[in-house]
Amino acid sequence: MWRKSLFYSIFCLFFMQAQAIQLLIPMDDSQRNHLKSYGIAYWVLQHNVEVKWLLNYRGGSFLMQxxxxxxxECVVRGVTFEAITDAQASAIxxxxxxxxxxxxAVSMNKAPKIAVYTPPNKLPWDDAVTLVLTYAEIEYDKIYDEEILEGKLKDYDWLHLHHEDFTGQFGKFWRTYQHMPWYQQDVSINQALAEKLGFLKVSEMKEMVTREMDKYVLNGGFMFAMCAATDTYDIARAAAGVDICGPMFDGDPADPDAQEKLDFSHTFAFHNFKLEMDPNIYEFSDIDATNTRKVVRENDYFTLFEFSAKW
Known part of the structure; x- marks a missing residue:
């Protein structure tokens, strides 16, 4: 009798193991909503459950218990998922x-705390980053210069920069938009904030903000920049202590020797760039190759290569 009981117990154990299931969220063309899928992965991490990110497997799928x-939650958010057995998951x-x-397969165990650097007067449709995160249902905080100079960056794992102009030239929109209410409001808000924080110029405030961001990265924080933030960040770092702003931006002329005084040892990604000092030209430097890379669209090609997940 005991042999039958033992056999039955072993059979049940194997049956239960065979039926144990994992949740696979594919990220290939079978996925109905890729952005919401990232939100699901984030939400699961918030519940202290491990998520495996399967790099290069079906578009970078997610696997979890x-x-x-x-x-x-996948059903509610319209996310495509597959319930697979533990044996199938192990085979993958x-x-x-x-x-x-x-x-x-990268194991993720913690939902990162995310900060998006964005001004308080930014309208929702002005910032693609906050639009995407909100749609994906990934939690984030909005922070700006005051919070950063108060030392609050240390509370975050990830910092995202988007449209910001760290040079203090207000996006170099002066020529085209100087009479527009939204531009005037942006200038006024930044000037008032600089004065509140004890700076004579917006450019000085922004330069100090980039210093704090430098410390954040050196201490292990992740920072991602896009749009104007990519080049103006390094320009501000190289131009620390140098006036590169014309009188329409800060009330006095730019240093005529600004280019020669740049210190590229402070930059993250770019060096030996040449400043565009003309306030009427919508460029900050030759980092942006829009006006120098003379290739017609029909002849402009690039090649995508497979992400190096392992080698």
Whole structure:
């Protein structure tokens, strides 16, 4: 009798293991909503459940332990998912682990705390980053110069920069938009904030903000910049202590020797760039190759290569 009981127990154990399921969120063309899928992964991490990011596997899919609540949330958010057995999940991970396969499985265990650097007067449709994060249902905080200079960056794992002009030239929109209410409001808000924080010029405030961001990155924080933030950040770092702003921006002339005084040892990504000092030209420097790369659209090609997940 005990042998039958033992056999039955072993059979039940194997049956339960075979039926245990994982939740796979594919990120290839089968996925109905890619942005919401990232939100699901973030939401699961908030519930202290490990998520495996399967790099280069079906578009970078997500794999996690199955719970009814997770499946229901996918249904509510319109996210495509597949319930697979533990055996199927193990087969996927074993395939990914093969040294000749350029795929990898990254274990994620913590939902990062995200800050988006954006001014308080920014309208929702002005900032693609906040639009995407809001749609994906990924939590984030909005911070600006005052919060950064108060030392609050240390509370975040990830900092995102978008449209910001860190040179103090207000996006170099002066020639075209100087009479527009939104431009005048942006200038007034930044000037008032600089005065409140004890700076004579907006450019001086922005330069100090970039110093704090430097410290944040050096201490292990992740920072991602796009649009105007990519080049104006390094320009502000190289121009620390140098006046590169014309009188329409800060009330006095720019230093005529500003170019020669740039210190590229402070920059993150760019060096040896040449400033565009003309306030009537909508460029900050030759980092932006829009006006120098003379290639017609029909002849302008680039090649995408597979992400190097493993090698």
């Amino acid at each position: 199955h719970y009814p609540e997770f499946e229901n 991970l074993n395939e990914i682990a093969r040294p000749e396969v350029n795929q990898d």
